Amino acid sequence: MKTYFSFGLQAPVIILFILIIILAVLTYYYYRRVKTGISRPLFIFLVVNRIIIFTLLILCLWQPRLVTEYEEKLKNAYIAVVADNSKSMSIPDGTLKPASTRMDNVNTLLAGESVFRKGLDVKIVPERQRFYEFADKTRKMAVVGKSEPSGPRTNFKELVKKISADAEGLPSAGVILFSDGNDTAGNDLAGLAYELKAKRLPVYAVGIGGGKEFKDIEIASFNGPEDALEKTLLSLKTVIKYSGTPVRQLPVILKENFNTVETKYVDFDGKNTATLTFNILAGAPGVKSYSVEIPPQKGEIFKENNMDSWNVTVKKAPAMKALFVSHQPDFDMMYIKGSAKELKIKYASALQTGPNIFKSQVLEGFGSLKKGFPESKEDLFKYNVIILNNVDFSIFKAEQLEWMVDFVKNKKGGLLLFGQNRNPAKAGVLADILPVELGTAVYKFPEKGFPMSITPEGRAHEIFGMEGKIEKALTPELKSFESFVEVKGLKAGSELLAKITDTQNKDNPFIVAEKVGGGRVLFFAGGDFWRWKMLSEPSAKLYENFWRNAMVWLAVSNVKQDGINITTDKSKYTAGESAEIKVECINPDGDNIKNLKLKGVLESITGKKENIELSENSDGKYTGRSRLKEAGVSKITVEGVLLAGTDKEKSSILVSVKSGDEEFRNIGLNETALKRFAVLSGGEYTTPDKLESIFSKIEKGTETQVKKSSARDLWDSPWIITIILLLFAAELAIRKWKALF
Incomplete structure (x- = not known):
C-alpha cells in the first residue's frame, strides 16, 4: 500500500506557490501601512493570520486530496480470444478441409459446438470469454465464428491497445490469438509483447496457414x-x-x-x-519498353508478380564531343586523338607542356583552353565527356572542380579519370563523385608486368563489348600493365569491372564504374592501354572498340534523342501511387520544342484508358500526373505534331505496377514471429492440432493481482471551512478592537 498527496486541479504547482508569495507580500505591505497604534507581536499575528487564510483558500482551489494505491487479488479470470481477419486470411490453407481458407479454419475452430469452444468453456465460464477480430482495427466479433477476411492490413499495435484497455482492472487469464503472424503495419512485435507481459496478459498464439505449401x-x-x-x-x-x-x-x-x-x-x-x-543489341533509336x-x-x-518491365531510351549515335585534359601527355593521348575520326568523336585538348603553359586544341564554337581548362561552366557544359589523364589536382581551381561535379550530376555528363594522377588530397569536391578513394602510391615496372583480370561484373558491362569479345581478344601480354596507382577502397554503389595483381599477389581495383546523379564516372588505375594498339592485330580494332565502348557508356545519358522522350519519376510503382510523367520533345538540332499540344494516355493491363493532362514548363518541358490503379504493366503514350508540316509522332513507355496490398507480400505462415511474440509476452506458441496445450495453462480459478486506488478529497472538508471562518473572525475582532477599518 502506498499513500501520497495529490491535487485534483491539473495546473502547475509552481503557480500555487507564486500566488501564495504574491498575496503574502501584499498582506505584509498592507498591514505595514496601517500598523500605527498596534504592537509588533499583534502586527505579526495579523500578517501571518491573513497569509494562512489566503493559503488555505488557494489550496482549496487546487483541490488537494490523499491518494492510496493498493493491490487486490481477484479470481474467476476473463480471457480474450482474437482472430486475425486481414486479407491474408483468405489464402487457401486446407488444414481442416481441402478447399478451406485460413479464415474458414479459424471460424470452424470458434464455432459454438467446436471442440475448442467446449474445452474453453470448461476452463473459463462463457460469460467471461471475450471474442475479438483484428486487422487494421480491433473490435469485438458481431457473431462468433462468422468473421470475413477483409481487413486491409494486420496491425498488432491496435490489437494490443484494445485488449489492454478492455482488460484494465480485470483478472485475466491471457489472450488466445489465431493468426498467420504477418504484421504489415511495421510494428515492433517484441516491444508490444513486453507491454502485454507487464500487464500480465500472456499470449497463447495459434499459427494459422501452415497446412499448405504454396507455389x-x-x-x-x-x-x-x-x-x-x-x-x-x-x-x-x-x-x-x-x-x-x-x-x-x-x-x-x-x-x-x-x-x-x-x-x-x-x-x-x-x-x-x-x-x-x-x-x-539495341535497335533503332526510340524508347524501347522491355x-x-x-x-x-x-x-x-x-500471378500478378510474374511480370516486370524496364524502359530504355535508345539514342542515335552522335558525334560526341570530349574534352581531354592532361598534365603529362603520353601515348594514349596520341592514339585516342588519332582514332577520333573512326570513333566519331571530336576532341578538344589542353596539354600541359610546362609550368602554367598549355598547348590547346579547341572545337569550332567552343571557348578557349589557353589556361588549361574552359573559362566558364557554360563552355564546359558543351562537351559530352571530360577525360582527365595524369592530372595534378592542385592545378585546378576550386570552382573548376565544382563545375565538373555539376557537369556529372546535373548535366548528365561522363567523367573518365586515368593514369598517374598527383596530389589526390587536392581533388576537393571532385573526390566525392569518384568511385574510389584515391591513394598516393604508384606501383611501377615489375619484371613481368602486373596482370589484369576482368571480374564477372566486367564481363557483363558494356565497355567490354557484346558477349565478352574484348576479353577474348586479350592475350596474357595485353593483360599485363607496367604501372598502376594506389586505391584505398571502393565507394558504395561503385562497380568493380577489372582488378590488377601486385607483386605480393594481392588484388587491387583497376577499372571501376559508377553512376553518379544523372551522369557516369569511370576510373582506370593504370594508363598503359596504348599497348593494346601497338601489340594487337590491327584488324581486331581492340583498342578502338574498347575506347568507343567506354566513351559511349560515359556519354549516353548526356545525349538527347530527337522526337518525343517520355520519362517517369520512378521505374517501379505500387498500385494506388501517382506517377509523374515528364516529356521532352527534341528537334534534330537537340533543342527543346515549345508550345506544343500533346495528348497523353495511360492504358492499364486490363485495357482501361485515361487521359493525362500535360502542361508546359518555362524550360520547354511538359509534365503531368496519373494515378496507377491496377497492378501489372501499364502503358503511357504521348503523341503530337512536333514540327510544322510533319505527321503526328507517337511514343510509348511501359511502367511496372506492383500490388499495393501488403497482405500478400509474405503469404506463408510467419511462425518465427508468432513464437517470439507469444514467448516474450509470457505465453507460448502452438498449432491448431495441439490446442489442449493452451488449456493446460489456463485455470478456471486464476488469481490476478489488480492495482487499484482510492482518493480522499481534503479541500471540501468541514474542518477546513471552520478553520478559515475562525481565522477570519479573529482578524475581524482585532481590527475592530484597534479601529483598523
Missing part, C-alpha cells in the same frame, strides 16, 4: 541501363524467386514492345532464387 513465382527485380546508343550492347538482368516444389526448365520470356525477343529457361537447382541476364514474364504455373495462387 509462387515472382520476378523480384528486372533492370538494365536507362539509356543506350543504337547498335550497342544492352544487358537486362532479372532475379526470379520461387517458392514451393521447384520445377525444371522454367521459361522466362523477354519482350520488346510486347513482341517476344528471346526465351530462356532456368533451373533453380535446389535454391529459391535464380538470376538471368539477357544480352541484346518486359520479362513467366507463364503462370499450375497451382500458382498469385
